[in-house]
Amino acid sequence: MIEREQILEVLKNYDKGNIIIGAIGSHSALDIADGAKEEGFKTLIVSQKGRHKTYAEYFKLKKTKDSLTKGFIDEVIILEKFGKIIDIQEELRKKNVIFIPNRSFVVYTGTDKVENDFLVPLFGSRNLLRSEERSEEKSYYWLLEKAGLPYPEPVEDPKDINELVIVKLPHAKKRLERGFFTAASYKEFREKAEKLIKHGVITEEDLTKARIEKYIIGPVFNFDFFYSPIDEEIELLGIDWRFETSLDGHVRLPASQQLTLQEHQFEPEYTVCGHASSTLRESLLEKVFDMAERYVEAAKKYYSPGVIGPFTLQTAVDKDLNFYIYDVAPRTGGGTNIHMAMGHPYGNVLWRKPMSTGRRIALEIKRAIELDELEKVVT
Incomplete structure (x- = not known):
């Protein structure tokens, strides 16, 4: 695990007056970047070839021919694969980047590499990201x-299913997504599982590690x-x-x-x-x-x-x-893009101005810089 002290050593070489807020170009990156611009930061998105146009073209900061400003993403780094972000961490440090982890960053980079190899200041708790993995002992x-x-009651053995349950496991092909299904008996559990395996939605290996819990209606x-x-x-x-x-x-x-x-x-999928x-x-x-x-x-x-x-x-x-x-x-949620620019209802009334999750992150970083308390918000 990269210790907090190591990150604070990195921060000593940062130009605190020119911090750039960065994120992986997926999940909630638009909200992160929009909020950063609202608080006066430059933005950097690390994208993957084939998925980069959203950031490198359509929302890229530019001037129209009549000198109007359009867009809010200052810079885009395009990689062959998201996981290659490990190879550009020195470049990120030179640019004074504080990186905002989202689910895509953790999945595509890998939890072990995020914890042990990505020596770039993260806004948030680096070690808490692992708790999101259901297979972890301390999930x-x-x-x-x-x-x-309170959480839904688990069912340890599928043979004990005697009421409606939801079976939680990853999608076989879209690893960021879910291969969830419901069942009300062991017989239904096996029948549905076999069909989903046949159609390439789940794997038998993942099924043996699935979380089964009672369905909350x-x-x-x-x-x-x-x-x-x-x-x-x-x-x-x-x-x-x-x-x-x-x-x-x-x-x-x-x-x-x-x-x-x-x-x-017949069996619905749960892809968000x-x-x-x-x-x-x-x-x-x-x-x-x-x-x-x-x-x-x-x-x-x-x-x-x-x-x-x-x-x-x-x-x-x-x-x-x-x-x-x-x-x-344990990081920015996947649904925060709905509040870009206009903010969240509760955040808006609390701060008396549009306050999205992305802007709240940027505001905390800005306050930490001004109060000389950056060590409180990064790991």
């Missing part, structure tokens, strides 16, 4: 248990929080929920029509393809803040220095208005 489920937080809310090490306070910035393919297509069909689908269409904004009934907000407080305290105790900056608690709410945390993002 976010372990952390939730230590914090006394109710709406889902992703709570986009921010913990400020400078103020030692938690902020709720916004709430989002997901559009998932092909699940959302299935639920728009009448049950009778669903039964006519071909075998390769977009997000929408939401709010929550105010009488429930106290419960949500309590969950966030307990998560932050547990992370501080078991993953020192704990949460720095954005994190997302992904929840389902049952008929009795009980929350169950089914996933945790």
Whole structure:
């Protein structure tokens, strides 16, 4: 693990008046870059060949022929593969880059390399990123248990399935995505698993390590929080929920029509393809803040220095208005692009100006520079 002291040594050579905010060109990079520009930082996106035009052309900072300013991404570095970012870390350091980790960065670079080889200051907790892997002994489920937080009850053996469960495992081909499926009995579990293996959606190897948990029937809310090490306070910035393919297509069909689908269409996939904004009934907000407080305290105790900056608690709410945390993002969430430029509802009212997750990250970095407290926000 790269120690915090090593990163602080790197920072000693940085020009604090010319910090550049960087990110992998995927996931929530547009929100990160937009927020950075709002707070006066230059932006750098590391992209992959074949996926670079969004950043290198369509949102690139440029001047129109009548001298209007358009776009917000200052520089794009294009690599053959995202994972090659390890090879350009010296260049990133020379440019005074503070890097904002998102899920794509961790998946494409690899957790081990992020922890041990990427010697660039990260905004956030470097070691906490590993907790997102469900296969890890000290995963976010372990952390939730230590914090006394509610999560869906696990089913250890598929033969014990006696009510509706969701089976969580990665997609066989799209490793960033999910190969989730539901079942209400062991027989249904095996039948669906065999079909999904046949169609290349999941693998038998991943299935043996899958997380099986009781399905919570109710709406889902992703709570986009921010913990400020400078103020030692938690902020709720916004709430989002997901559009998932092909699940959302299935639920728009009448049950009778669903039964006519071909075998390769029958089981919906849970690939996230977009997000929408939401709010929550105010009488429930106290419960949500309590969950966030307990998560932050547990992370501080078991993953020192704990949460720095954005994190997302992904929840389902049952008929009795009980929350169950089914996933945790210990970094910027995947749904924050819906708040670019206009900000999050709760973040806006708290700060009395448009406050997206990307802008809140940039604001914390800006404050840390001005207060000479950068060591509090990077690892």
